[in-house]
Amino acid sequence: MNLSQKDQLYNWHPYTQHQTTGLLPAIVKGEGVYLWDENGKEYIDAISSWWVNPFGHSNPIIAQAIYKQLTTLEHVLFGGFTNKPAVELAEKLLSILPSNQKKLFYSDNGSTAVEIALKAALQYFYNKGEKRTKIIAFENGFHGDTFGAMAASGITFFTEAFQGSLLEVVRIPVPTAENDSLNLLENLLQSNDFAAFIFEPLVQGAAGMVMYAPQELDRLISLCKKNKVFTIADEIMTGFGKTGKTFACDYLNEQPDMICLSKALTGGTIPMAVTSFSQEIFDGFLSNDVNKALFHGHTFTGNPTGCAAALAAIELLFTEEMQHNIKRVAQQQYQFKNRLEQHPTVEHIRTLGIILAFEIKRETSESYYGDFRNKLYAFFIENGIILRPVGNTIYILPPYVTTNEQLEIIYKTIEKALEIV
Numbered sequence: 001m002n003l004s005q006k007d008q009l010y011n012w013h014p015y016t017q018h019q020t021t022g023l024l025p026a027i028v029k030g031e032g033v034y035l036w037d038e039n040g041k042e043y044i045d046a047i048s049s050w051w052v053n054p055f056g057h058s059n060p061i062i063a064q065a066i067y068k069q070l071t072t073l074e075h076v077l078f079g080g081f082t083n084k085p086a087v088e089l090a091e092k093l094l095s096i097l098p099s100n101q102k103k104l105f106y107s108d109n110g111s112t113a114v115e116i117a118l119k120a121a122l123q124y125f126y127n128k129g130e131k132r133t134k135i136i137a138f139e140n141g142f143h144g145d146t147f148g149a150m151a152a153s154g155i156t157f158f159t160e161a162f163q164g165s166l167l168e169v170v171r172i173p174v175p176t177a178e179n180d181s182l183n184l185l186e187n188l189l190q191s192n193d194f195a196a197f198i199f200e201p202l203v204q205g206a207a208g209m210v211m212y213a214p215q216e217l218d219r220l221i222s223l224c225k226k227n228k229v230f231t232i233a234d235e236i237m238t239g240f241g242k243t244g245k246t247f248a249c250d251y252l253n254e255q256p257d258m259i260c261l262s263k264a265l266t267g268g269t270i271p272m273a274v275t276s277f278s279q280e281i282f283d284g285f286l287s288n289d290v291n292k293a294l295f296h297g298h299t300f301t302g303n304p305t306g307c308a309a310a311l312a313a314i315e316l317l318f319t320e321e322m323q324h325n326i327k328r329v330a331q332q333q334y335q336f337k338n339r340l341e342q343h344p345t346v347e348h349i350r351t352l353g354i355i356l357a358f359e360i361k362r363e364t365s366e367s368y369y370g371d372f373r374n375k376l377y378a379f380f381i382e383n384g385i386i387l388r389p390v391g392n393t394i395y396i397l398p399p400y401v402t403t404n405e406q407l408e409i410i411y412k413t414i415e416k417a418l419e420i421v
């Protein structure tokens with residue numbers, strides 16, 4: 001048996017209906033934008049392995065940093081102790097995050113980063129004896145798959161089976177020309193039930209790279225501030241350069257109270273996440289009463305190896321070469337947008353930073369993991385390009401190190417797909 005066959009015997013994959021899914025390629029090596037499977041087939045990773053890998057696979061600089069840390073101090077508990085990489089990473093992150101961010105809480109993945117933000121918002125008001133138990137979120141948002149994060153998420157078929165067991169979340173649409181989200185939010189805020197408003201700033205990733213304007217988000221945040229409702233920017237997808245700025249929040253005038261980071265935090269190497277907080281939130285947990293502390297933690301919180309990987313990744317991000325790569329890829333994507341404008345079967349072409357997305361025109365609406373999407377996905381895999389269309393939406397989120405020639409291969413393959421659908 002080869003790896004793919006053994007995998008089918010033993011493994012359960014995410015978002016996968018195993019009855020109708022065949023053997024999955026077994027990736028055995030990665031370098032830069034390339035991945036190779038056990039049969040030697042080559043793939044270009046045009047979505048940075050679910051948006052985590054901006055610097056390319058098997059990056060030697062991050063690998064070195066991890067090795068050095070593993071042979072110095074691989075892990076120590078963060079309850080009752082601290083460690084050098086965790087301190088240095090906190091100092092570094094707080095120097096690049098919006099200036100109101102003052103404290104970091106480490107965890108293991110995007111969903112936990114969101115759980116921590118939601119719990120902090122809810123307990124902040126509980127500690128003050130104020131009853132604010134509901135959350136506001138965008139329609140079609142995605143914040144993760146654990147219970148709190150799932151409640152905040154608005155892609156309904158992800159969460160349908162669990163309705164009735166979830167936190168109470170009220171949704172508003174993202175602000176576009178058709179949606180007066182500000183007015184809807186204003187109506188909601190007539191009641192004092194809400195602890196926080198959580199959102200993916202400027203780009204809703206899992207919804208299919210839905211984009212909206214920073215000025216509109218500024219207005220929503222500002223209204224929340226007036227009503228003492230905390231704002232949580234989920235930058236798990238957008239963080240670390242993808243929008244063309246370090247964080248999507250860098251496009252805003254307002255500063256959110258909390259920020260969630262993960263995915264590219266360690267350059268796609270070690271699972272790790274951070275939730276950052278304003279001083280006001282942190283201070284809401286200070287008391288002589290131990291019960292007012294945030295009773296949340298994970299076994300691997302503050303893991304030195306993950307922190308060392310993140311430090312190396314952030315250093316890489318700010319090299320002149322990588323900053324230039326971000327601008328270059330963004331420019332190429334913008335030019336491809338112009339090329340796609342000429343295409344009769346394509347609509348809603350949009351870019352922000354290195355992200356490009358568009359819809360293929362269809363008579364009827366296509367479901368998230370439906371047949372049309374599966375056909376497109378299979379076509380790209382067959383042609384050695386990893387793209388994961390969402391319904392009839394195709395998006396490219398390439399590693400920053402993708403060369404113009406490699407981008408052109410992705411573009412040509414997409415154009416070929418458009419000819420045959």
Ligand SMILES: *Cc1c(COP(=O)(O)O)cnc(C)c1O
Pocket residue numbers: 109110111112114142143144145200205206234235236237238262263
């Ligand atoms: C991926 C993602 C999450 C969840 O992160 P996991 O590590 O998969 O738990 C949350 N929010 C956003 C915006 C994401 O893109």
